[in-house]
Amino acid sequence: MESDVEWNGEILKELSPEWGERVIFLPECGSTNDEARKLAFKGAPNHSVILTECQTSGRGRRGQSWVCPKGEGLAFTLVLRPKEVPTLWSRIALAAGLAIAEGLDSFGVSSGVKWPNDVWVGGKKICGILVEADSSFVVVGVGLNVNVKAFPNEVSHPATSLALELGEEISREEVLISCLHRLEIRLAQIESDFEDLLEAWSARCVLNRKNVRLDVGGITRTGRVVGVSPQGELLLQTATGIKKILQANEIRILD
Numbered sequence: 001m002e003s004d005v006e007w008n009g010e011i012l013k014e015l016s017p018e019w020g021e022r023v024i025f026l027p028e029c030g031s032t033n034d035e036a037r038k039l040a041f042k043g044a045p046n047h048s049v050i051l052t053e054c055q056t057s058g059r060g061r062r063g064q065s066w067v068c069p070k071g072e073g074l075a076f077t078l079v080l081r082p083k084e085v086p087t088l089w090s091r092i093a094l095a096a097g098l099a100i101a102e103g104l105d106s107f108g109v110s111s112g113v114k115w116p117n118d119v120w121v122g123g124k125k126i127c128g129i130l131v132e133a134d135s136s137f138v139v140v141g142v143g144l145n146v147n148v149k150a151f152p153n154e155v156s157h158p159a160t161s162l163a164l165e166l167g168e169e170i171s172r173e174e175v176l177i178s179c180l181h182r183l184e185i186r187l188a189q190i191e192s193d194f195e196d197l198l199e200a201w202s203a204r205c206v207l208n209r210k211n212v213r214l215d216v217g218g219i220t221r222t223g224r225v226v227g228v229s230p231q232g233e234l235l236l237q238t239a240t241g242i243k244k245i246l247q248a249n250e251i252r253i254l255d
Contacts, residue, residue, distance in 0.1 A: 022048045030057035032077035033130060033141040040079045040137045048079040049180070055143075072161075074144040074172050078183065081137050084191045089138055090232040090246075091190040091197075093117040093131045096140050098201045099186040100127050103179035109165050112206040115225075115234050115251070119144075120206050124160035142179070146172045194230065202227060207253065212236070215249040222254070 022045060029035050029052045036050045055075045082089055093116050101111040101119050104126070111121045119127035130141040145161035147169045162170045189197040202208065207225040214221045214236070221243065223236035233244040 024048065024050050026050065026052045028052060028054040028056065031055060031141075032075050033132060033139050036077040036079050036139040036141070037132070037134070040134070040139065044079045046079065046081040047184075049076055050079070051076040051176070069148055072145075072147040072149070072163075074146045074175060075142070076176065077139050077141040079137060079139055080187065082190070086133075087231075088190055088194075089133055091194060091230075092138055092140060092187065093129065094201050094228065094232050095186040095190050095197055096129050096131065096142070096183065098197065098204065099182035100129065100142060100144065100179050101204055102186075102200075103175070103182040104162070106178050107162055107166065107170055107175070109162065112204045113201060114206050115228060116232065116247075121160055121165055123206075124158040126160050126162070126165075140183075144175065144179070146170055146175050198228065198230065207234075207251070211254040213252045213254055214245060216245060216247070217249070221245070 024039070026032075026035060029050075032050045032052050032055060034057075035052075036044070036048070039048060039050065052075050054070045055073075080092065082092070094113075097113040097117045097119055101113050104111045104119070104121075109121050109126075111119050111126065114120050114125075117129035117131060118125055119129075127142065127144040129143075132139050132141075145159060147163040148159075148161040149163060151159045162175065186197055205225075205228070209224065209226070211224050212222065214234075221236065221238065223238040223243065225234060226237045226242065227235040229235055229244055231244075231246075233246050234248070236243045236245055
């Protein structure tokens, strides 16, 4: 796993065997999620990691583009073959967001999670996660701003990076290792230990007790966030009772 930038693989050897033997490095690709799906259809094993230095067509939810500057961002995708029943796979997004937030703890930043799968620091987005499922596998794409110094004007939400928050550049390999270690722990909890996972996720949720406006399939809903269901649905207290929101095109905090 070598490139002319940083990925010499030496630090990656510190990964547990569950991850370390399954990192596939691509100097450049369109989308790590697309590459992961191709490899999954060809039989890529559980916990394969597709990592790239340059992602030319990265995307987030609803097809929004995700920029990963060469040498500055961290873009990777996990191939998962969950042993749990598919009805529990919706929990993977929560597990992934929590794991990334926890992975950043060791670098001295205080991060929160924004339903369904963003990681925020100081009210700004530092990481986006895109979970896509097929009948026999799930791919979890992570775009993390590590040493990014500037962002395109068209970014829809205020963004930040570890370098901007800390005032110095951070090893992307060390960030990757930290995040993968936490992913290994949290993804193992989507069934039997999900109560603990959900409690930890809720403690970091930046929407807790916030009044929000959501675009749900073209319908605007407003209410106060009171939690997340075991199925990963946002629980919204409205004038007519608690609504369970599985997906939303846009979420705005009103207070």
